[in-house]
Amino acid sequence: MSVSLGAFVAVSAVLFFIGTAGVLVRRNAIVILMCVELMLNAANLALVAFSRRSASVDERGSVFVVFIFVIAAAEVAVGLAIVLAAYRNRPTVDVDEIQRMKG
Amino acid sequence: MPEGPFGLDPVIWAPLRLIIAVLLAVGLVFNGALAQIYLERKIQAIIQDRIGPLHTGPWGLLQTFADAIKLLGKEDIRARLTDKWFFLAAPSIVFSPMIASFVVVPFAPGIVGANLNIGLLYLTTLGSMTVLGIVIAGWASNNKYSLIGGLRSAGQLISYEVPQILSLVTVVLLVGTLSMVGIAESQPDWRINFLILPLAFVTYFIAGLAETNRNPFDLPEAESELVAGFLTEYSGMRWAIFFLAEYGEVTVVSAIATTLWFGAWHGPLTDRLPLLGVIWFTLKTYFFVLVFMWIRATLPRLRIDQLMSLCWKVLIPLTLTNLMVTSVLLLAYPSSRIPVAIANWILLGLFGLAVPFFQRRRLASLRERLRAAAA
Amino acid sequence: MTYDVVEPIFFALLTIGIVSAGAGVVLANRITTSALLMAFSFLNVAGMFVLLGAETVAAFQVLIYVGAITVLILYGVMFTPQQPRAYGLFFQKQTPLAAIVVVPIAIFVALFAFSFRDAPEAGAKGHDLEPLATSVFRDFGFPFEVASVLLLAAMIGAIVLVKRDEE
Numbered sequence: 171m172s173v174s175l176g177a178f179v180a181v182s183a184v185l186f187f188i189g190t191a192g193v194l195v196r197r198n199a200i201v202i203l204m205c206v207e208l209m210l211n212a213a214n215l216a217l218v219a220f221s222r223r224s225a226s227v228d229e230r231g232s233v234f235v236v237f238i239f240v241i242a243a244a245e246v247a248v249g250l251a252i253v254l255a256a257y258r259n260r261p262t263v264d265v266d267e268i269q270r271m272k273g
Numbered sequence: 274m275p276e277g278p279f280g281l282d283p284v285i286w287a288p289l290r291l292i293i294a295v296l297l298a299v300g301l302v303f304n305g306a307l308a309q310i311y312l313e314r315k316i317q318a319i320i321q322d323r324i325g326p327l328h329t330g331p332w333g334l335l336q337t338f339a340d341a342i343k344l345l346g347k348e349d350i351r352a353r354l355t356d357k358w359f360f361l362a363a364p365s366i367v368f369s370p371m372i373a374s375f376v377v378v379p380f381a382p383g384i385v386g387a388n389l390n391i392g393l394l395y396l397t398t399l400g401s402m403t404v405l406g407i408v409i410a411g412w413a414s415n416n417k418y419s420l421i422g423g424l425r426s427a428g429q430l431i432s433y434e435v436p437q438i439l440s441l442v443t444v445v446l447l448v449g450t451l452s453m454v455g456i457a458e459s460q461p462d463w464r465i466n467f468l469i470l471p472l473a474f475v476t477y478f479i480a481g482l483a484e485t486n487r488n489p490f491d492l493p494e495a496e497s498e499l500v501a502g503f504l505t506e507y508s509g510m511r512w513a514i515f516f517l518a519e520y521g522e523v524t525v526v527s528a529i530a531t532t533l534w535f536g537a538w539h540g541p542l543t544d545r546l547p548l549l550g551v552i553w554f555t556l557k558t559y560f561f562v563l564v565f566m567w568i569r570a571t572l573p574r575l576r577i578d579q580l581m582s583l584c585w586k587v588l589i590p591l592t593l594t595n596l597m598v599t600s601v602l603l604l605a606y607p608s609s610r611i612p613v614a615i616a617n618w619i620l621l622g623l624f625g626l627a628v629p630f631f632q633r634r635r636l637a638s639l640r641e642r643l644r645a646a647a648a
Numbered sequence: 649m650t651y652d653v654v655e656p657i658f659f660a661l662l663t664i665g666i667v668s669a670g671a672g673v674v675l676a677n678r679i680t681t682s683a684l685l686m687a688f689s690f691l692n693v694a695g696m697f698v699l700l701g702a703e704t705v706a707a708f709q710v711l712i713y714v715g716a717i718t719v720l721i722l723y724g725v726m727f728t729p730q731q732p733r734a735y736g737l738f739f740q741k742q743t744p745l746a747a748i749v750v751v752p753i754a755i756f757v758a759l760f761a762f763s764f765r766d767a768p769e770a771g772a773k774g775h776d777l778e779p780l781a782t783s784v785f786r787d788f789g790f791p792f793e794v795a796s797v798l799l800l801a802a803m804i805g806a807i808v809l810v811k812r813d814e815e
Contacts, residue, residue, distance in 0.1 A: 244802035401715030
């Protein structure tokens with residue numbers, strides 16, 4: 171094994187913080203959803219790296235990753251449904267403009 | 274690292290082997306498409322009681338070359354407002370997964386690109402990447418009809434992935450491995466899986482028809498409906514790539530059906546001469562390709578809502594029931610396959626009888642309603 | 649032997665792909681470019697999984713993320729067209745503050761991450777299909793069922809949320 175575990179975790183950390191920066195910085199709700207997916211991917215990468223480079227035989231990290239896939243898919247579906255419902259009310263997906271509870 | 278033939282250094286052999294495999298796959302797809310284009314036109318003609326291509330070469334055999342030369346000579350038009358990079362990239366995104374599928378297809382006992390232990394999962398994954406290419410093609414054309422065609426096609430493809438995967442999982446339950454070579458080896462001689470799981474084959478075939486956008490599910494590319502759907506703005510060689518991708522996908526679906534249900538390379542004399550398996554595999558695959566074409570020449574096209582309700586209301590409950598029954602029976606009778614076979618044939622018979630029964634009831638109620646409305 | 653030479657090269661290529669695609673998602677001009685760069689980033693993460701030897705997880709990553717989630721996000725993008733606006737208006741008011749806070753933390757965490765080492769007994773672990781399947785369906789059978797109920801709830805919720813009120 172020539173690529174150490176630390177390298178994979180470092181890549182995962184960088185991707186996670188890129189995603190965080192995206193969530194904090196962008197205004198478009200759909201781009202924010204995309205950056206949340208990037209953060210989930212970073213977590214998946216770290217989990218699989220730890221799971222494969224550990225001493226145990228069973229793949230518990232990868233099991234967690236499978237459940238994260240499920241939850242990420244469900245979250246994107248519901249998140250997009252919410253964004254589309256808000257868009258139908260007032261035709262914008264800008265998070266700075268969707269700030270009043272009354273339509 | 275495997276050593277190459279004539280004692281080639283592994284460092285040279287590994288990438289060389291990859292390049293040879295890719296060239297073989299591309300050659301296979303192109304030659305297959307040549308044969309399929311000609312066969313399609315001849316078979317459609319024969320079923321429609323006409324003759325088909327006749328003048329280009331003996332029996333019209335050079336028709337495909339004439340088509341190819343025409344397509345290559347067309348002007349490469351690109352509408353100005355289309356998104357340049359996405360427009361150009363879309364055919365490649367649709368074509369690449371199809372080529373990559375040929376790496377796990379087992380042609381003969383020793384001849385397989387890579388014996389992946391997740392072979393079937395790999396094929397399913399590649400099938401789902403095609404959807405992305407079609408959505409991009411529909412969107413990048415900057416054309417209302419293309420967009421609607423692309424989104425409809427994507428919806429159709431995503432919906433029909435579910436019965437497709439469930440049928441494949443039923444076979445995997447029986448065989449116990451996802452590796453394509455393992456599945457092919459689990460069906461010695463005449464004990465093909467079709468005798469045990471025929472309903473899974475039927476549902477896989479119907480879902481495969483929808484996955485490859487073939488009649489009766491070809492609404493997204495129908496000429497009479499949305500101009501040509503997501504293909505409207507593509508002409509010449511770009512259209513040819515989409516076309517090749519569709520024929521290649523038909524070949525892949527047939528190859529999967531052959532491997533899973535009909536004992537991929539098994540046939541007479543294969544144990545004596547393993548290479549003969551390639552011939553049996555090709556014959557079986559092309560038999561299913563011909564059935565695809567036969568269905569195209571015979572059945573009318575389904576509307577988008579009929580297509581979707583067929584998937585969600587008929588195929589998914591059917592495949593789920595099949596999966597449930599198969600897994601329960603495999604757990605109850607772990608050593609014998611006869612109960613699973615009996616249950617599957619009974620379910621197939623029920624499905625076959627249920628279709629005309631329900632259609633007749635619907636027709637009667639429709640006639641009732643029309644009569645009441647006219648009165 | 650040659651694998652030890654090739655593996656860092658692939659790792660470097662995949663890292664460049666992931667980081668540049670991620671940066672592209674945040675900074676891209678058009679939202680469709682962001683969506684496709686996100687798909688590219690997913691593919692590179694799947695490549696990382698293959699490099700780690702977890703090929704089943706890699707196949708699931710491509711199947712679910714590239715095949716389904718990207719298409720969902722593209723549908724969302726297509727159904728919410730917006731007026732074109734200046735590039736500066738893409739970013740929120742707190743952008744400089746966010747950059748000042750996030751970048752040092754990112755650098756610190758990335759440097760700290762390099763200190764992780766492989767477990768001493770971790771050898772070549774082989775395929776991950778069987779241990780994964782055994783764990784999911786045997787040890788974690790109950791979370792699996794809960795996840796399927798969650799998917800059902802999400803599906804019903806999404807359908808209800810986008811239903812138009814029939815007048």
